[in-house]
Amino acid sequence: MILVSRLTAIASVAVAQLRHDRTRTLLAVIGVTLAILSTMLLAGTGLGVVETGQEKFENAGRDLWITGGSVQFTPSQVGGVQNSIYDAHTFADELRQRDSIRTVGPLLFQTVYVSSDGEEFQTIASMGVPSSAGVSISEGRGFQGDSHYANGSYNGPMTHEILIDERTATLLDVDVGDRIHVGGTITSARNNEFTIVGVSSTGNQFLGTPTVTMPLSELQEITGKTGTDPATIVAVTTTNDSNPQAVAQDLQTAYPELTIRTNQEQFQATLERQAVVLAGGASLIVLAVVAGLTLTLNILLSMVYQQLPQYAALKALGNSSITVTGVVITQAIIVGILGCVVSLGLVIPMANGIDHLATTITGFENVVRISPQILLLGTGVATTMSLLSGLIAGTRLVGLDSIRILRNQ
Amino acid sequence: MVPRSTIYHSSSSTNTSTEVDPVVTCTDVSRHFTRGSSHSGWFSRSSQSAEIVTALSNISLSVTRGEFVGLAGPSGSGKSTLLHLLAALDTPSTGSVTLAGRQTNTLSTRQRTKLRLDHVGIVFQHFHLLPSLSARANVATPLIELGYSRRQRRQRATELLANVGLDDRVHHTPGELSGGEQQRVAVARALATDPDLVIADEPTGELDTTTGKRVLDVLAAVATDRAVIVASHDPQVLDRVDRVIRLRDGHRQKVDETT
Numbered sequence: 201m202i203l204v205s206r207l208t209a210i211a212s213v214a215v216a217q218l219r220h221d222r223t224r225t226l227l228a229v230i231g232v233t234l235a236i237l238s239t240m241l242l243a244g245t246g247l248g249v250v251e252t253g254q255e256k257f258e259n260a261g262r263d264l265w266i267t268g269g270s271v272q273f274t275p276s277q278v279g280g281v282q283n284s285i286y287d288a289h290t291f292a293d294e295l296r297q298r299d300s301i302r303t304v305g306p307l308l309f310q311t312v313y314v315s316s317d318g319e320e321f322q323t324i325a326s327m328g329v330p331s332s333a334g335v336s337i338s339e340g341r342g343f344q345g346d347s348h349y350a351n352g353s354y355n356g357p358m359t360h361e362i363l364i365d366e367r368t369a370t371l372l373d374v375d376v377g378d379r380i381h382v383g384g385t386i387t388s389a390r391n392n393e394f395t396i397v398g399v400s401s402t403g404n405q406f407l408g409t410p411t412v413t414m415p416l417s418e419l420q421e422i423t424g425k426t427g428t429d430p431a432t433i434v435a436v437t438t439t440n441d442s443n444p445q446a447v448a449q450d451l452q453t454a455y456p457e458l459t460i461r462t463n464q465e466q467f468q469a470t471l472e473r474q475a476v477v478l479a480g481g482a483s484l485i486v487l488a489v490v491a492g493l494t495l496t497l498n499i500l501l502s503m504v505y506q507q508l509p510q511y512a513a514l515k516a517l518g519n520s521s522i523t524v525t526g527v528v529i530t531q532a533i534i535v536g537i538l539g540c541v542v543s544l545g546l547v548i549p550m551a552n553g554i555d556h557l558a559t560t561i562t563g564f565e566n567v568v569r570i571s572p573q574i575l576l577l578g579t580g581v582a583t584t585m586s587l588l589s590g591l592i593a594g595t596r597l598v599g600l601d602s603i604r605i606l607r608n609q
Numbered sequence: 610m611v612p613r614s615t616i617y618h619s620s621s622s623t624n625t626s627t628e629v630d631p632v633v634t635c636t637d638v639s640r641h642f643t644r645g646s647s648h649s650g651w652f653s654r655s656s657q658s659a660e661i662v663t664a665l666s667n668i669s670l671s672v673t674r675g676e677f678v679g680l681a682g683p684s685g686s687g688k689s690t691l692l693h694l695l696a697a698l699d700t701p702s703t704g705s706v707t708l709a710g711r712q713t714n715t716l717s718t719r720q721r722t723k724l725r726l727d728h729v730g731i732v733f734q735h736f737h738l739l740p741s742l743s744a745r746a747n748v749a750t751p752l753i754e755l756g757y758s759r760r761q762r763r764q765r766a767t768e769l770l771a772n773v774g775l776d777d778r779v780h781h782t783p784g785e786l787s788g789g790e791q792q793r794v795a796v797a798r799a800l801a802t803d804p805d806l807v808i809a810d811e812p813t814g815e816l817d818t819t820t821g822k823r824v825l826d827v828l829a830a831v832a833t834d835r836a837v838i839v840a841s842h843d844p845q846v847l848d849r850v851d852r853v854i855r856l857r858d859g860h861r862q863k864v865d866e867t868t
Contacts, residue, residue, distance in 0.1 A: 202756030209753040209762070213742065220741030220782075513737030516698055517751045518726025518802065520719070603693050606733065 210523060214530035221503055225535065228499040232539025232585060233546070235492020240547045240578040241554065241568060242485045246478070248555075248569040253470065256405060257463040261334075262305070263444040264436040265466040266451070267459045284308075285458065288416070288431030289349055292330070295434070300442040300450070305334050306431035308416055309407065310423050313389040315381040316372040321389060324368060325411040326382070327403035328419030332363065334435075335413055340376040340398030349417035354426045356417075362394035363413040365404040382412060384423030392422045408562045493585045500532055500593040511597055512605040521598045528597060529590035536586020540579055547578065631671040631707075632728075632805045632836040633695050638704035640665040640690050640859075664690040665859045667704070674805065677832035679850035680840040686856040688840035689810055695838060696729045696808045697721045709805055726754055730799030732809035732828075736791045738783040744770055744794045745779045751801045769797035773827050789820030796827050807831055809839045813846055825849050 218225045268285045285291060288306035295304045308328035313321040329335060332342025343361035350356030362382065364374070374380055378396050383389030394414065403411030420426050438447045448460045461469060471478065504511070511524050551568040558567040644660045665687045672678050672695075680688045693699040694706050700714040700721075707713070709728040713721060725731075738747045748766035749757075757765065770779055773793040783791050792812060799807055809828060813821030822845065828837055829849055839846055847853050855862040 201758075205756050205758050206753055208759065209749075212759075213739070213746070213750070213753075216741040216746065217739070507739065509735065509737050510739045513731075513733055514739075514750055515722065516696070516725070516731050517798070518722055518729070519751060519754050520722055523753055603698050606737075607689060 206523065207526075210526040211530050214527045214534060217503065217507075217527065218531055218534060221506075224499050224503055228496050228535045229538045229542065231492050231495030231499065232536055232582060233542045235488050235495075235585060236539055236543035236578045236582050237547060237550065238488030238492075239485050239581050240543065240570065240574050241550060242481050242488070243577055244547075244551055244568040244570045244574050245554075246481055247571060247574060248567045250471070251569055252564070252566045253467055257467050261437065262435040263438045263463065264448050264451070265461050265463070266434040266436060266455075267432070267461075268457075269459055284428070284430035284432055285434060286428045286430050288429050288434065289352065290429070291431075292434065295436060295451075298447075298450075300438055300447045301436055302439045303437040305330055305435040306416060307433050307435060308419055308425075308430060309432040310384065310419060310425075312382050312384060312412070312419075312423065313386050314368070314372060314412065315389060316374050316378065318381045318390055321381070321386050322371065324371070325403065325407045325409050326419055327406065327411055327413045328416035328431075329413060330416050332398075332400075332413070335363065335400045335402035337363065337398045337400050340396070343397055343415060346415040346417050348415060348421060352429070354417060354421060358418050358421065359415060360392070360394050360418075361397045361414070363398045363400040363403075364396050365401045365411055366399060367404060367410040368412055369399065371410050380412075382414070382422060384425075388422050388424070405564070408564055489581055489585065492581075493589055496532065496535060496585060497589040497592055500528065500535075500589055501596065503531070504528055504593050504596055508600070508605055512600055512602040515600055516602045516606065521600075524600070525594035525597050528594045529587070532586045532590025532593065536582045539586075540582035543578060543582070544575060547575070631673050633706065633708045633838075634671040635691075635694060635701070635706045636669050636704055638665060638668045638691075638694060638701040638706060639663065640687075640694060640699070641702045663859055665694070665701075665856075668856075668859075668861050669704075670695075670854060670861075672806070672836040672838060674836055675832065675834060676836050676852070677829060677850045678836070678838045679847045679853040680838060680856065681842070681847055681853050682856035683842075685858075687859040688856055690859075691856065692808050692810055692838065692840050696731055696806070697724050698731075726751065726802055728805045730802065730804035730807040732792070732795050732799045732807065732812050734811035734814040736783070736788075736795045736815075738791060738794055738798070740783050743780050743782055744775060744786065744790075744797075747783070747794055748797045748801055751798065755802065765801065766797070769800055770794070773797045774823075787820070788816050789823055792816060792820075792824045793827060796824065796831070800831065805835055807835055807837045809837070811841055811843075812839060813841065813843050818845065821845060 266285065285306070288308070292304040292306050295301050310326050310328070311323055312326040314324055315321045330346045335342070343363065344359045347356040348354060348358045362380070369375060372380060374396060376396050376398060379393045380396065381389045381392060382394050383392050400413055403413045416431070420429060438444050444462050448462055452460045514524055515521070547570055551570045554568050555566060559565050642662045642664055644662050668691060680691060682688050694701055695708070697706070697708050697713045700706070705712050705714060708724060711724060713724070716724060739750070745763060745766040748769050749762035752762045752765060767779055770776055773796055775790060775793055775797070778786060778790055783794070786794065807828070812824055812828065816824060821843065825846060828839065831837055839850060841847060
């Protein structure tokens with residue numbers, strides 16, 4: 201009972217102090233809130249990238265991804281992509297002969313010039329696919345096959361049909377049914393008009409930038425790549441009774457110069473290429489926590505220093521170090537709780553806002569995911585920060601030399 | 610702990626034996642300080658060229674219940690140092706201080722804190738009230754340590770404030786009170802734990818004559834059944850005490866005044 205009475209008394213003094221120093225209290229709460237929010241949003245972004253990425257690979261309905269090595273964009277070259285697989289159509293046909301393989305889809309990523317009027321050109325990404333069956337279409341229809349290849353002669357009819365994503369539609373101010381110029385060079389683009397037959401976000405989700413999607417051989421034609429028949433990546437679906445891992449090993453043995461990955465391996469490779477970005481995110485979390493801790497501690501210490509004579513007087517009057525320190529620690533805990541509550545209330549709307557912004561700018565959806573674990577992380581950070589800052593500030597009072605402080609008054 | 614029925618009159622101090630027994634005694638007390646070794650923070654360093662300074666030298670003194678004693682002397686004479694020793698805030702370098710029957714230099718810091726809580730009330734020149742708390746809450750702060758319930762703390766603090774004439778200022782914060790009122794709140798706080806000894810360091814130093822007189826009236830009333838020791842330059846204070854102990858350069862002057 202005595203303990204409860206002491207604790208409530210300490211809490212009431214702490215609350216009174218915080219209410220009296222409202223500006224400082226507000227600053228401390230803002231500091232803690234910012235630190236917790238940053239931690240949760242950055243961790244939520246990490247989680248979102250991982251989970252959404254995994255889902256994208258799983259939803260693509262492919263089992264294996266074959267590349268000629270690390271895929272790199274090289275803006276100085278026409279088409280701008282390195283490490284292609286050559287003779288892609290032939291290679292795809294070879295793969296289709298295998299009993300363990302159900303479908304093969306060579307994909308070519310290139311940068312192209314586009315224009316809605318043939319006068320002003322912009323550079324965007326393009327994706328060549330053997331058929332529009334593998335892409336999701338939200339408006340309009342797909343295009344008619346890949347007839348231009350014609351067994352490698354490239355003299356079959358060109359469909360001149362193209363899919364665009366919403367960002368390209370906005371960029372060029374065009375819609376389904378309109379015609380646009382597309383080519384690997386401006387001259388080529390002036391000579392090649394395509395009819396927009398549908399809207400698809402698949403290419404955008406692969407590349408994170410405005411993308412047009414067209415038949416593979418037509419993209420090769422307009423970018424001058426028919427001589428080498430390149431593909432950036434070949435997506436493979438195995439038969440139901442095959443083990444993708446085993447098929448990958450067989451293919452790796454048959455094609456040692458290529459890189460063959462399962463969904464999971466391809467996803468990990470993608471993440472590994474973003475190691476610097478991920479490390480940057482982790483550093484930002486640490487910095488946010490340290491900055492929040494420093495701000496809270498600084499404000500608490502300034503409150504302690506401002507009232508050092510009063511605390512010294514309390515100790516002189518017989519109040520124990522535990523009581524005096526308890527007031528400071530309680531203040532820190534209250535600031536931590538307030539910061540935690542505010543940030544928990546703000547994190548979902550802010551995550552939605554960032555998601556909306558990211559979708560608008562990059563086309564990626566669900567970039568930030570706030571799971572219960574993320575909320576728990578925020579609460580943990582708030583608890584740790586408030587306890588640590590309270591203990592550090594409180595330690596200043598444990599060894600308080602009352603006589604020296606009172607003598608100097 | 611059961612509070613006395615009023616702040617001025619102790620029910621446990623009615624016979625002659627308690628009046629004769631000293632509340633605090635110091636015998637041949639000296640206090641030396643090392644100048645240049647004070648620490649002002651976590652990262653401060655001690656000076657290598659420290660100098661020993663004697664603040665008090667061979668002081669002996671005894672104060673009994675019911676006495677109102679003044680400590681006089683110029684700045685630097687050792688008044689505050691002696692007050693700190695008598696209040697068990699500090700311990701002597703040599704000699705001994707006995708407070709409520711216990712030698713302070715044999716006690717740990719925690720034990721001395723408890724001894725002060727049980728037996729000493731302190732009034733500071735600058736009041737040192739917590740600005741965020743009401744007068745009543747300030748008076749009640751020492752009672753936190755004793756485990757009083759919220760109701761008991763409020764009741765006791767309200768009584769004490771009424772006895773120093775501040776029953777209409779209970780809910781005011783220090784910023785809303787005059788200097789004299791703040792000092793009376795500080796006196797009430799010093800009496801909260803019903804101490805045997807009240808010490809006051811320049812209690813009228815920040816007050817005008819009229820306000821200072823009112824605070825002195827309160828301290829004089831307090832001294833009817835406790836030992837009260839006041840350090841002051843103020844002739845008004847020294848005129849009101851039972852006896853004056855004069856210090857100069859850390860030494861007690863041979864002739865003390867008795868008023």
